[in-house]
Amino acid sequence: MQLGAIDRADDRPPYRQIADQLRAVIDRGDLVAGDKLPSEAVLIEHYGVARMTVRQAVQELRNEGRVVAEHGKGTFVRQPVQVRRLASERFARRHREAGLAAFSVEAQKTGFTPNVDQLEIATGPASPEIRDRLRLGDDEQVVSRSRRYLADGQPVEMAVSYLPASVAAGSQIVEADTGPGGIYARLEDMGFELDHFTEEVSARMPTAEERRRLQLTDGVPVVVLVRTAYDTTGRPLEVCDTLKAAPAYVLEYDVPAR
Amino acid sequence: MQLGAIDRADDRPPYRQIADQLRAVIDRGDLVAGDKLPSEAVLIEHYGVARMTVRQAVQELRNEGRVVAEHGKGTFVRQPVQVRRLASERFARRHREAGLAAFSVEAQKTGFTPNVDQLEIATGPASPEIRDRLRLGDDEQVVSRSRRYLADGQPVEMAVSYLPASVAAGSQIVEADTGPGGIYARLEDMGFELDHFTEEVSARMPTAEERRRLQLTDGVPVVVLVRTAYDTTGRPLEVCDTLKAAPAYVLEYDVPAR
């Protein structure tokens, strides 16, 4: 692996020159996914700069999502973010068969091994925003379920959903499958009549926490899917917010015969 | 504007506590878009920490896109992404009735008076990307159609679509309605059998030109809908990219009887 020196004649600051050289090492393939970057101590020695300068250079690569620092272990080259176009399938049909589509179906149709982690379930008072979305009274409690979906170990999606505690009604619902349609099937089993739901696709910049959990590159917005499920009386039964890095959502519709 | 102090008993590092407090100031509305954050010197004085600590806190907010630092001027709160919630309607039903959903249907169901401007049509060689998406040969030409949708005079959406010149076949297609389903109805009239299409929702930061045409504020990502229409043989007939500021897309599905 070849690292150059800092060119004092260069008008770019040293930390940027170092970052560029590290980037080049990765782009050239001298270091591939999983490889360890030279440690901070080595880079300090090589370039003859202070520790903060080296850290600032590495921070650039971290913000770009090219490397990941692991406390006590080292800094490692990350898998490149995949931006492949997903193969299209008969999604809409399956969607109708399943009754309600789950956003996370996508992960399962691409050949990845999907799994779920960071499942957290909590019961407590609702925030004003959630109260508004679920049309709850001031003192009603909600059950929140957050989880993260991974494809081949790589986080691709995270979701938080809220149900009125009166709907969750004990422990059954909170253990419901986090897979596609799981929660909705469970709700129907419990006697709730799902009528329809709304989905709203939006986008925004992720918070630091969201960027961390999804291992996002700096400057990349996330696609947000806001879903609300209603019963036949029009009462919201569940709201679910799903976050993904772009590209996010592939639907396929069949054209009906005319 | 109220800023607290650092809680040494808190297990979170000071820089994160400072970042949280600055975030809270923005979330509370004490500082709104365009306002200047307290300068580094003021924050150093207030919290009694070193410069690097303050800078690390502000860096978090910069990474989140909440603030922007301008050399020599200060650090300013950025325009927040709007999270306006749109009223939901029986979208899916209409979608099935219409045969194919158009992304721009939304504008028409919100009570705005929609209209289209900046219609541009051109025929020429395809870029490598478009060639790839339409599966064209090296020397095949494409017809591109770009337009902008306005609601009550306000630009809300823009779209560019490409058809192989062999499909467009003269002047009929290029004058096709830009409204929902218009182009697809025209294609079917011409004997093309539309089979299905894929839609991919993504998001990214807009280019300067896109920001200008959609009159976007700085820091707001755009939702991108990438649609490809296929005929029964699996050949792509049209690709269409639509851009909107978030929020963008509201669907409503009915749950079929079980």
Next chain:
DNA sequence: CGCTTGTACTCCTCTAGACGTCTTAAGACT
């Protein structure tokens, strides 16, 4: 009045350390 200059303020970059926590592996002990 218009232009230049000075100056204060701002963020940018960097230095040379310090101590902390986490991971790993070697070595000591049972």
Next chain:
DNA sequence: AGTCTTAAGACGTCTAGAGGAGTACAAGCG
């Protein structure tokens, strides 16, 4: 052999400075 301790190496956080460069505005000059 298995378990515990310890130390080295790695990144995390922080201090207390320094000079640089861009900006805004007031003072001075022609």
